[in-house]
Amino acid sequence: MSNTTSNTGFEGFGAKAIFVRYGFLIIIAAFVAFFSFYTDSFLNGSNLLNIVEGSAILLILALGMTLIVTMGGIDLSVGIAMDFGAAFAIVAMKEYQVAWYFAVLIGIAGGGLVGLLNAFLVVKLKVSPFMATLGTFFIGSSVQRIFTNGGGPISYRRVAQEYRDLAVGDIAGIPTEVVIAFVVLVIYFLLLERSVFGKRMHAIGLQQSAALVSGIKVRHYLFFGFVFASATCAIGGIIGSANLRMFTPLAGYSYLLDAIAAVFIGASIHPQGRPNVPGTLIGVLFLGIVANGLNLLGLNFNTKDALSGIILVGALALAVMQKRLR
């Protein structure tokens, strides 16, 4: 893409310069101000914690997406990987009485399978990531329907308390799912922003042929990236299944666009317009703030859906505009 633009246009202090630098942060501030003005409880400590807790699963998926977009791809099957994570873990415990920690590993491996299919399609068969992951999305959705005989949830009420605590427990007063999301965040930050591995991932995303010429084993990196991202998404699914004590087929789909949006919002905040881990975090929190605020306004379910869709279009347009102006 057009990442060759230099970022030298920051001398001015005009409205444009401010917009280019802080545009999106101003929008977030405006939403926070709006919601705290129109609702009583938005700025409460417990509600702010709600926003963070409610964003944990999306953050995990969005981080996986960040990795794929960094490599120059896109992953439409993050939701499937999430569903598979939940399905594998719940079924392992329910049908095979597997210990909860083992079930977690099985769930992560189940998500990894989705990534394995993506990686095979993209790396071996040279299918574009969009078409490959779209195909995976349809196959994965269909498999879930077949497996559950049409999409009924698989519940397991007697799930181990430790497993349940992944979603509802807390560590030193902080919800466990927030702690898990934070750990994943740190791992991704170190991996993508502070390591040679991350530099190479960015190189592949910027120009694959150049990365290849400079000796990067592009195929290995792509393969690892797809599997790692899907395995990450499975963690999100495991937390979701721990919360409800059931596997809900096709639940991951609702996170897809939000994950993409968070990554692109994050990229817009970056000086060079690259996808990046801190930016993704800001994008996720923005979406969390909007969802929470619209909830507190007490809107009808359908109206809320429509409004958040429209806000999403506006936010993405603004994010891309900000990036282009650099």
Added chain:
Amino acid sequence: MSGTNSVSRPALFSAGALFSAAPLIIFIVLLIYLGISAPNLTDPATINLILKQSVPTVVVCLGLATVVVAGGDDVVSGGIDLSIPATAIICAGILADQLTNHGSPLWSAIALAAVAAVTMGVLNAVLVVAIGMTPLLATLASSVAAVGVTKVITSSRRINVDHPFVIYIRDANVAGVPSAVLIAAVFVLLFCFAVHRTRWGMQLQAVGGSRDAAEVSGIKTSSLVAQSFFIAALAGFLASFFVLARGSGSTPGSEENLLLEMVLATFLGAAFSPRRIVTVWGAVLGAVLVTALSVGFKSIGVNVFWTGCIKGTLILIVVASAAYSGRAQS
């Protein structure tokens, strides 16, 4: 990918040719298999049913093919419009709500639906051309917004429609051919002519082939790309009538299946073209074949949950073989 026009056709029986013909071969084998195991598949009545069922997909495919022709067939950076099914659904929702819940006259319902379609077309064009979003992201986002607004309009409920106009599209036959098929055939001819036989269509193809080359030779590329999104929204609008007729009303969530069939049919259609590029008539043929498969599988009693799996696999075979033959030729 499809930028160069000087690609020579591969030898008839080389491995490359066989590979690039794989989607076609698989389709033909599947159809023959279905024809044998479900003998009534070739009845005139069944063929009529298949054609009728395929009409909504055919019409949305007209829009997607136009966008892909103008934007190039790289799905991420090139042209794609994932919002056409959402446009069809929002228009169908408005029509159903107006006709059934408000008892509005047909013309005003159509006018309101047209306003929604124009809004979608303008929104996509602005997001892609003026703001510079990748079409994939822009149309994915606008489709979510449209689906959300549709939920508000229809309160996420099914709305039955028994307006004579919709019943006419659903049931009427002209000389033994369903009226929906005849109307769609007119649209297909119009789109084929416009995209493949006019000066405007040639310019559209030039933009899709190489935006830079088209720009240098004086074509207003931005305007053409914007027009393609506008036309795609128009296709969504036209498709909404057939969506209403096929379902005898508007049903929430029906955009997902339409999206799958649209993408599959359009990119499968590329396999029918000698240069393996997306064409209007290829997309139409693809849409009819995909529907034939759906009807065929249903008639031999394949579990309906499997169809997504089969179609997803078909998409992958099509694009993998296209990627393979692209490499073999370059």
